[in-house]
């Protein structure tokens with residue numbers, strides 16, 4: 315094929331293209347296009363192949379340890395304003411409507427001898443771990459049946475972590491925070507090892 319032929323082909327292609335542009339702008343001007351609610355024809359989007367399962371990062375709720383690690387005592391102090399109507403937390407400050415919260419983290423549930431706890435609290439048993447406080451403070455009456463603590467709870471997990479970190483500081487020897495595990499992406503599949 316000579317270069318003459320090639321440029322003829324090129325010209326033909328160009329003219330066709332110009333013609334199409336011309337027609338489409340013409341029709342566009344004449345017919346007001348209805349808004350498309352979906353693609354007029356299926357568009358195939360090439361997606362990159364999914365890498366091996368181990369590389370897939372599964373988004374999970376942050377663990378309590380992770381929430382506590384980044385929790386702010388300052389935020390905890392704001393949240394604690396909701397508790398102060400019923401609780402004191404200073405050493406030896408005594409009970410109000412609720413028991414003294416000095417040293418509560420790690421203490422046995424219902425552990426203040428001078429306070430008259432509900433039957434549910436007395437029956438619960440065990441110590442106030444970070445985990446138990448986290449569940450209790452979300453909705454007290456779900457954790458302890460017929461609790462005397464007339465408080466709806468703190469829905470926000472960050473608020474709960476913050477107030478727990480503050481409660482932890484109400485102690486001469488604060489309990490060690492739980493360690494944050496390294497991200498483990500293999501936990502959700504059944505691959506051994």
Ligand code: HEC
Nearest residue numbers: 397400411412413423424425431432435461462463464465
């Ligand atoms: C309306 C009063 C009231 C408010 C508000 C309140 N509490 Fe209480 N709290 C109580 C009472 C009463 C108890 C005892 C519950 C029982 O015996 O069932 C209690 C018990 C507790 C306990 C268990 C203590 C122990 O010695 O076992 C913790 C922890 C606690 N409250 C934390 C909080 C925190 C944190 C807040 C704020 C986010 C809060 N409370 C808000 C009244 C209150």
